[in-house]
Amino acid sequence: MGERCRNALSLDFDRRLKLEFHGTKVTSDAGLLAYRELDEALGLTTMIGSDFYDNRRDKNTQHGIIALLRQSIYSRLAGYEDTNDAERLCIDTAKRQVAGGRATERTDASTSLMGKFETEILTQPQNLDLLMNLPGIWVVKVHQRKPLKQIVLDMDSSASPTYGNQEGSAYNGYFECTCYHPLFCFNQFGDVEQALLRNSNVYS
DSSP states (O other), X not given: OTTTOOSOEEETTEEEXXXXXXXXXXXXXXXXXXXXXXXXXXXXXXXXXXXXXXOOOOTTOOSOHHHHHHHHHHHHHTTOOSGGXXXXXXXXXXXXXXXXXXXXXXXXXXXXXXXXXXXXXTTSHHHHHHHHHHHHHHHHHHHTSSOOSOXXXXXXXXXXXXXXXXXXXXXXXXXXXXXXXXXXXXXXXXXXXXXXXXXTTSOO
């Protein structure tokens, strides 16, 4: 498409952004911009921002809850499994733009801040409840544009192997490993309606 189109492509979530090809300026995560555009069109992250409980008391917080949530989500979508790469990726052009907020002009959150966000802020009881129901909230939002005549639900468990002494993990005899053992509920389109993190040693 770039060969046939002279003008740069623009994005609705930030009209200042233009997509062009420059061989010397490369980001490996430009595909995240498409996810961010969908996020903006459906209002997925903004619709829940006010519901998250922020237990930070410091008045000098540099990154808002929505920007931290986006950084966490989009990092997983890009294949980064934890926060260890945040220090290196915090200056990446695409990562900064999809997170939004302060990151667009400066940098994304650091590894230590992302670690604190995921282990101290997201783990507040009311935030865990919101996160557990979040997939269903998003699915409802999507289907408001095209209502369903019927819904088929499928529940299934999954094993996520763990290493070390991670909180909540245990040995599961069926999977023959130490793991997390969440239960998922999917609809007929493959969308996750809800997830429940249970004790790891429970029966499937």
